[in-house]
Amino acid sequence: MNSFGFSSLKKISVLQPGRRSLSIADLHLFTFFASIEYWFRCMDLDGDGILSMFELEYFYQEQVHKMEIYGIEYMPFEDCICQVGKRRDS
Numbered sequence: 001m002n003s004f005g006f007s008s009l010k011k012i013s014v015l016q017p018g019r020r021s022l023s024i025a026d027l028h029l030f031t032f033f034a035s036i037e038y039w040f041r042c043m044d045l046d047g048d049g050i051l052s053m054f055e056l057e058y059f060y061q062e063q064v065h066k067m068e069i070y071g072i073e074y075m076p077f078e079d080c081i082c083q084v085g086k087r088r089d090s
């Protein structure tokens with residue numbers, strides 16, 4: 001299971017024994033982790049638990065196609081990946 005799996009959800013107070021109420025913050029956090037895991041599994045086409053450059057580019061190209069239809073300027077995939085790398089390094 002990846003880092004956003006149920007092991008992460010167990011750390012949320014809503015899943016601790018003895019807890020009787022669910023706060024809005026707990027619900028948002030639960031939904032956030034469940035959503036990330038859902039979309040991760042959707043994008044992990046080969047099910048190896050890793051989002052490869054091929055998988056990222058595959059879904060990026062779908063968005064590029066939509067932006068071309070609407071005449072919206074887009075960034076090439078390679079430049080987008082470089083931007084992510086720069087943010088992670090800083």
Ligand SMILES: [Ca+2]
Pocket residue numbers: 043044045046047048049050051052055
């Ligand atoms: Ca994969």
